[in-house]
Amino acid sequence: MPLVHIAMRSGKSDAYRQAIFDGIYRAMRETFSVPEDDQFMTITLHDAADFRYGASYFGIARSDDLVLIQISAMNTRTLEQKKALFATIAARLGENPGLRPEDVFVNLIEGARENWSLGHGLAQYA
Template identity: 75%
Template sequence: MPLTFIAMRAGQSDAYRQAIFDGLYRAMRETFSVPDDDQFMTITEHDPANFRYGATYGGIDRSSNVIFVQISAMNTRTVEQKKALYRRIVELLGEDPGIRPEDILINLVEGARENWSLGRGLAQYA
């Protein structure tokens, strides 16, 4: 059950933001075997004064359209699945809404199964 946070500069359309949600969900379904309707995502938008990034950090030329994608998930995936997820996210978000590969920064945060509660104060996966 991934929990996904996207941060970006303000000013994009609703369709643009929905395409990000759709692409991320599809990538997770295809590479992480995320079940149907397992969609827990949020986008936060920031004005330029509240959004900072390294324009050339790591030898990658980023534009002001950079997005930060942080996915919290259980520590059950292989390195190959993680690499496939990163590739697929970049492919799908490149197609729609048209984000450059250089402008997609992804961070995967993993935790143990017992660290999740889906509601009701229960540790469903423990």
């Protein structure tokens, strides 16, 4: 039940943004065993003045096409699954919409199963 928040600079087409959604979802299905239709994602667009990043932090040459991806998920995945997720997201977004791997920044936030309510005010996984 991942929850995905994506931040990026304004100016990209609807098709470009939909390709980001699709690529991340495919990567989660392939590496995290996310069920079909488990898609809860948002994209927030920012003007240049409201989007700051380290252009060369950690020796990675980033551009204004940088996409910040934050995924909240249950703490049930292995280190190997997490590494596969990061690599697969970069690969899928490289295929479409053509993002460079240097411009794919992923942050995974994990929490306990009982911390999720999917609706009706219930803790479905508790």
